[in-house]
Amino acid sequence: MKGMNSRITRLGNGIAAAVLLISSPLAIADRFKDIEITASPLAENIYMLTGSGGNMAAVANPDGVLLIDSQYAELAEKIRAKLKTLSQGELTTLINTHMHGDHVGGNAALAANANIIAHKNVQLRLSNNANFDPAGLPKTVIEQSTTLKHGDTTLILEPMPASHTDGDILIWFPEQNIVHMGDLLFQGRFPFVDTSNGGNVQQYIENTRYVLSKIDDNTQVIPGHGELTNKAGLAAELSMLEQTLALVQAMREQGLTEEQMIEQGLGEAFKSWHWNFITEARWIRTLYQATQS
């Protein structure tokens, strides 16, 4: 039996080595090789863009482009090429919804010569990150609701109480009835609440309620991840958040441990919200932590 155990251990090590190989730089480059950037028109000169990482949006005026979020440096050439099909103008402004790598990774490669705008805490956290290219740091920081004009287009940048991170902003297009929620919305998925960067589940739910109270049935809602959605989509997300939090609270009151909650699960109704990054187990752990008094 002992011999068999050590063979199993060696096999285990082999799997660990294979996993390391998969995350080598070569594999990372390959990961982006087949990614295509798509642009969907939402209103005149306003587009939602997808590739890999956080959903982007652009205001592509003939004399200058404003971009929201920058995905990854590896995609900068593809993003630039896609923007050129929308406008011959230069990228003049980049807004970051928050500080995560899949939203700011392309900052330096895309926008070193542009004005980069973000929440004050995004600049703080990125400037403390030795791996972040300083050419991509925010140049303009906001601490309160700020109205910005890009050509004829009005944008309102609204910092939110810490929920996904402590540097989240909403970006409103009041005239076109569009909102980019960044990672305050993971459409149709369990959300990532980054408690190590100031995130907070209760406030995440509060912020979702707040956006719902501000929009109508015609609002186009751009999530940080997932498909373009609307008020009904956001309402479904809120309902999931409230119900799964209540479920974990109830299991806690029944005296279940964290591992027992994961064993029991959230039930069939929430299976479709599970995804590779925030699995059901990880979401339960987040809620468990949030219900600790």
Ligand SMILES: [Zn+2]
């Ligand atoms: Zn994020």
